[in-house]
Amino acid sequence: MRTTTRRSHRLLALAAVAALTTGVLAGCAGDSDSDDSSGSGNNSGGGKTTLTVGTFGVFGYKQAGLYDEYTKLHPDITIKENVTTRTDVYWPKVLTRLQAGSGTDDIQAIEVGNITEAVQTQGSKFVDLGKEVDKSQWLDWKNAQATTADGKLIGLGTDIGPMAICYRKDLFEKAGLETDRTKLAAQWKGDWNKYVAVGKEYMKKAPSGTKFVDSASSVYNAVLNGESERYYDKSGKVIWDKSNGVKNAWDVAMSVATSNMSAKLKQFDKPWDQGYANASFATVACPAWMIGYIQEKSGEAGKGKWDVAAAPTAGNWGGAFIGVPTAGKHQKEAIALAKWLTAPEQQAKVFAKQASFPSAPSAYSTLKAAPATTEFFSNAPITQIFSDAAKTIPAQVFGVKDQPINTALTDIGILQVEQKGKSPDQGWDAATNEIKDVLGQ
Amino acid sequence: MTSPKQALAHPASSAEAAPGSQPGAARGAHGHGTPPEGKSPWRSRLYRWDMKASPYVFIAPFFVIFGAFSLIPLLYTVWYSLHDVQLSSLDTQTWAGLDNYQNLLSSDFFWNALKNTFTIGVISTVPQLMAAIGLAHLLNYRLRGSTVWRVVMLTPYATSVAAATLVFTLLYSWDGGMVNWLLDFVGIDPINWRESDWGSQFAVSSIVIWRWTGYNALIYLAAMQAIPADLYESAAIDGANRWQQFIHVTVPQLRPTILFTVVVSTIGATQLFGEPLLFGGVSGSKGGSEHQYQTLGLYMYDQGWIIGNLGKASAIAWSMFLILLIVAAINLLVTRRLRKTQ
Numbered sequence: 048m049r050t051t052t053r054r055s056h057r058l059l060a061l062a063a064v065a066a067l068t069t070g071v072l073a074g075c076a077g078d079s080d081s082d083d084s085s086g087s088g089n090n091s092g093g094g095k096t097t098l099t100v101g102t103f104g105v106f107g108y109k110q111a112g113l114y115d116e117y118t119k120l121h122p123d124i125t126i127k128e129n130v131t132t133r134t135d136v137y138w139p140k141v142l143t144r145l146q147a148g149s150g151t152d153d154i155q156a157i158e159v160g161n162i163t164e165a166v167q168t169q170g171s172k173f174v175d176l177g178k179e180v181d182k183s184q185w186l187d188w189k190n191a192q193a194t195t196a197d198g199k200l201i202g203l204g205t206d207i208g209p210m211a212i213c214y215r216k217d218l219f220e221k222a223g224l225e226t227d228r229t230k231l232a233a234q235w236k237g238d239w240n241k242y243v244a245v246g247k248e249y250m251k252k253a254p255s256g257t258k259f260v261d262s263a264s265s266v267y268n269a270v271l272n273g274e275s276e277r278y279y280d281k282s283g284k285v286i287w288d289k290s291n292g293v294k295n296a297w298d299v300a301m302s303v304a305t306s307n308m309s310a311k312l313k314q315f316d317k318p319w320d321q322g323y324a325n326a327s328f329a330t331v332a333c334p335a336w337m338i339g340y341i342q343e344k345s346g347e348a349g350k351g352k353w354d355v356a357a358a359p360t361a362g363n364w365g366g367a368f369i370g371v372p373t374a375g376k377h378q379k380e381a382i383a384l385a386k387w388l389t390a391p392e393q394q395a396k397v398f399a400k401q402a403s404f405p406s407a408p409s410a411y412s413t414l415k416a417a418p419a420t421t422e423f424f425s426n427a428p429i430t431q432i433f434s435d436a437a438k439t440i441p442a443q444v445f446g447v448k449d450q451p452i453n454t455a456l457t458d459i460g461i462l463q464v465e466q467k468g469k470s471p472d473q474g475w476d477a478a479t480n481e482i483k484d485v486l487g488q
Numbered sequence: 489m490t491s492p493k494q495a496l497a498h499p500a501s502s503a504e505a506a507p508g509s510q511p512g513a514a515r516g517a518h519g520h521g522t523p524p525e526g527k528s529p530w531r532s533r534l535y536r537w538d539m540k541a542s543p544y545v546f547i548a549p550f551f552v553i554f555g556a557f558s559l560i561p562l563l564y565t566v567w568y569s570l571h572d573v574q575l576s577s578l579d580t581q582t583w584a585g586l587d588n589y590q591n592l593l594s595s596d597f598f599w600n601a602l603k604n605t606f607t608i609g610v611i612s613t614v615p616q617l618m619a620a621i622g623l624a625h626l627l628n629y630r631l632r633g634s635t636v637w638r639v640v641m642l643t644p645y646a647t648s649v650a651a652a653t654l655v656f657t658l659l660y661s662w663d664g665g666m667v668n669w670l671l672d673f674v675g676i677d678p679i680n681w682r683e684s685d686w687g688s689q690f691a692v693s694s695i696v697i698w699r700w701t702g703y704n705a706l707i708y709l710a711a712m713q714a715i716p717a718d719l720y721e722s723a724a725i726d727g728a729n730r731w732q733q734f735i736h737v738t739v740p741q742l743r744p745t746i747l748f749t750v751v752v753s754t755i756g757a758t759q760l761f762g763e764p765l766l767f768g769g770v771s772g773s774k775g776g777s778e779h780q781y782q783t784l785g786l787y788m789y790d791q792g793w794i795i796g797n798l799g800k801a802s803a804i805a806w807s808m809f810l811i812l813l814i815v816a817a818i819n820l821l822v823t824r825r826l827r828k829t830q
Contacts, residue, residue: 135773139575139793146578168576310663316769317654318661325664447576451795454771462777466683477778484597485795 096377097125098384101152103137104130106205106367107401113393117384124380134158144374145172151372153381154388157202159192159366160453163445165202166195167283173201174371179382184391188442189406193368202368203389204406206397208334209436210269210362212242213341216354216425218329221254228427232357239270239299239359246308249329259308261319261328263465264457266309267300269332271453272443273362278453279446285486287452288479297456297475304465304474311465313458320344326352334364335404335433342423355427361436363443366406404433411437448485455481562809568802575796588803598804600779601787602811604689608764608783609757612693617749620701621742624708625734638709641702649699653766656695660767682767688781695763700756704749711745712738743826751819758812761785784808 100108106128108114114126129152131137138161144150146169157165165173177200182190185204193202212232219226224245225234235241243266246259253259260266271277274292279285287293303309310328312319322328323344333341333355341353369389371381387393394405395413402420405411414430421429446452460478463469469477569588571581592598627637644652659666660681668678681691715738723733739746760783765772767781773790775782782790784804792801 135794139796142575142796143578164576168574312663313770317658318663318665321661321664327663448795454774454794458771458774459777462683466680467777480596484595487591487797487800 095123095125096380097127098154098377098381099152100126100128100154100156100369100384101137101141102128102130102156103134103158104132105401106130106156107397107403108388111393111396111400113388113396117387124384126384134161142169145169145372148172148374151374153371153375153377154369154385155372156205157193157368157370159208159368160445160450162192162202162368163279163449164447165370166193167447170195170197170199170201172372172374173199174373174378174382175199176201176203176371176382176385180386184407184409186406186408186437188440189366191442192445193370202370203385205367205369205389206336206365206394206403207406207437207440208272208336208363208365209404209433209440210272210332210334210358210364211429211432211436212330212356212358213333213337213353213424214330214356215326215349215352217352218254218257218326219249222249222252222329224249226354228354228356235359236357237359239266239295240302242266242359243299243302243306243308246303246330247306250306250308253329256325256327258310258328259330260303261310261312261322261331262314263300263304263309263311264461265314265332266303267296267457267461268364268453269358269362270296270299270360271362272364273358273360273441275441275443277443277445278449279444281444283446285446285448285452287456287482293456297460297471300461301464301471301474304461305471309465313462323349332358332364335398335402335429336365338402338420338424338429342420345423350423351425353423354425355429355432357432357436361439363437363440398430402429404437408437451485452482455485565802565805568799569806571799573798573802575792575798578798581799584799588800589807591800592803592807597779597782597787598807601775601782601784604775604779604781605758605760605783605785608689608693608696608760608781609754611689612696612760613750613753613757615693616697616701617704617746617753619697620704620749621708621739621746623701623705624712625738627705627709628712638706641705643702644699645703647699649762650766652699653695653763656691656698657767657769660691682769683777683780685778685780688767688776692760692764692767692781695767696757696760700753704753707749708742708745711742715741747819747823747826751816754815754819755812758808758815759785761789765789784811 100114102108109128114128118124118126131140138158141151141155141157145155177194177198180200180203182200186207189204189207190200193204194200214231216226219231225231231245235245249259271292274290274295276286276290276292278287278290278293310322312322312328323341324346326345326349331337331341338355341349345353369385371378371385375381389407391405391407391410392413394403394407395410395415397403398405398410398414399417402416405414411430411434414434416429421427456478459481460474463477464471464474568581570584570586572584572587573581623641627634627641631637660668662668662678662680662682665681667681671678679687681687719737719741720733723737728736764775764781764783764786768775773782773786773794775786785808788801788804788808791797791804
């Protein structure tokens with residue numbers, strides 16, 4: 048569940064700058080922009096309202112031309128997107144602005160990893176969108192994640208992250224493994240340990256310089272995202288150390304970390320990007336939104352060599368919501384825009400451009416992947432594969448400190464085993480200490 | 489070797505006397521000159537008031553901004569550090585007394601960060617200043633295109649931390665990075681620069697060294713050029729070679745400058761943040777899987793903005809402030825000691 052960074056690391060350089068300087072500068076820019084918008088709305092006489100949309104990473108709205116389309120339909124509206132590259136920079140900024148009651152954008156995106164925190168602590172700072180929309184458009188569990196205890200819907204679902212396995216057909220062939228996507232999926236269906244077994248098979252005749260997976264942490268995330276039980280129970284109690292889902296994911300990850308089948312890369316790091324370009328790993332668990340990423344990082348050289356197969360278990364990795372803060376100056380217009388942006392037709396358009404998978408099932412029948420993407424992934428029926436996955440995703444409960452707990456397990460616990468050669472028990476203990484620190488115990 | 493020492497004493501004392509009294513005082517007297525006689529008392533009062541108040545008005549903007557953006561946040565941080573405050577619920581603060589501080593003192597992560605800050609500080613500051621002084625000495629010779637060399641020196645400093653760190657991260661990447669590739673040539677096994685204990689600290693310091701050496705070299709160069717040439721001449725007459733001149737003329741003459749750079753670099757090292765954060769890539773605020781290069785700055789950022797525990801983060805901020813005060817006090821003592829021996 049590398050949701051902190053999903054979509055975001057398209058340009059690590061930008062990320063870095065954002066982390067250090069732009070975080071502050073963009074804050075200033077954002078403020079002055081909202082001043083501008085009220086100025087133009089009230090004084091300049093044009094009657095135009097400027098709506099600002101705060102997003103992180105690449106949301107795809109601009110890329111899919113949705114803003115242009117909307118302003119054509121509504122000539123009195125102009126839209127400005129304030130993008131922060133990294134969610135770990137974006138979210139604290141949103142939190143402080145929500146609580147200050149000023150400086151928020153008219154529409155504010157919320158990452159799935161932060162939605163529980165938003166629901167539990169910021170519910171009163173968002174407009175209840177439940178009254179504005181037909182909730183049945185969205186998947187039930189998607190709505191449930193954004194609904195407060197007293198029934199307020201604070202965010203409209205944008206995309207979800209149904210997961211498959213993307214694999215290099217050419218490397219599989221060289222290693223003498225099955226290359227057909229259906230047969231391959233059948234080989235590991237239902238059990239991630241079978242996937243690890245295929246990995247062991249792969250390593251026996253692996254083309255030189257290649258490994259089976261990018262990292263043990265990504266396998267951990269992939270397994271965990273298919274489990275119904277994560278770090279918290281329904282009542283909001285932390286159960287991470289007793290959770291069956293966590294135990295299962297940890298065990299699978301440990302068998303990867305201790306068996307030399309991992310390229311030991313950190314996802315969304317620069318060397319990981321290079322790993323795509325150099326074809327240094329053969330498989331990666333890919334949520335729909337990662338399709339565009341793989342395509343971009345592998346470049347022309349990877350064209351037609353990648354393929355997509357169904358994952359052992361279906362899981363959801365990532366996804367986002369957009370909400371309307373009550374502190375916004377143009378709430379009515381913002382609600383209308385948020386409704387339009389998340390309507391099934393628009394979600395289908397974003398899929399066509401970015402492969403971000405819709406959270407509105409009625410869009411599924413109309414989904415079309417971009418021709419370039421289809422060609423890149425060996426004509427794999429990606430819409431079919433992801434739709435099938437989406438239908439069997441278990442509902443997952445998130446918690447307030449979900450992200451830091453996950454980071455502790457992957458970037459402390461698993462990393463120590465994978466890269467420093469510690470034993471699984473030592474890794475688990477290190478993660479435990481870290482999580483105690485996170486929870487203030 | 490007596491003559492350089494004698495010669496040394498002379499300009500130093502004169503330099504110290506210079507910013508003192510006579511010329512400045514004379515000018516001051518001039519400026520304060522009494523208003524021409526025969527004018528109305530009102531104007532003279534206005535004039536005097538102007539003379540007294542204007543300086544305050546001129547320096548006020550700094551103090552207003554300092555108050556708004558430094559002092560108030562500073563004091564507010566104290567308030568936070570004594571409360572249990574979460575980033576997601578800033579309006580509900582519960583009094584915690586010194587809990588946050590006690591928590592820190594018993595936290596392995598805090599002591600680890602303090603230790604890392606110190607070791608990374610030492611292994612980046614010491615080589616950096618030594619290299620800078622050497623480079624400055626070389627630049628101080630007559631060189632063709634000296635301006636070009638000096639500009640080149642300053643280029644790393646002008647590069648953004650982000651850009652520099654990104655490049656270094658690639659150089660140090662354990663699989664296919666250029667550093668490991670070169671080591672491979674010499675027959676050394678690849679080193680996992682990001683996860684090994686000393687390797688990661690070395691990598692982080694190398695970024696700091698690369699960025700700041702030129703900057704310090706230029707400061708040294710400026711100071712070197714103020715050293716009178718006759719000192720070197722008399723040293724040369726006494727038969728001192730270049731190296732002896734460097735040791736016995738240049739370095740003693742640079743002492744105040746060296747102290748200055750040591751103080752500035754120490755402060756910089758205590759606040760080290762950007763380089764390790766970006767070097768760590770994703771989840772860089774952890775400073776590696778064993779926190780092996782997590783500095784105090786990173787620990788504070790991690791607690792405050794990633795974990796969301798603002799109370800504890802504020803306590804770390806204040807601890808850092810106290811540590812800086814202690815460092816400054818030590819510096820002051822050392823400076824005094826050195827002045828006396830001089």
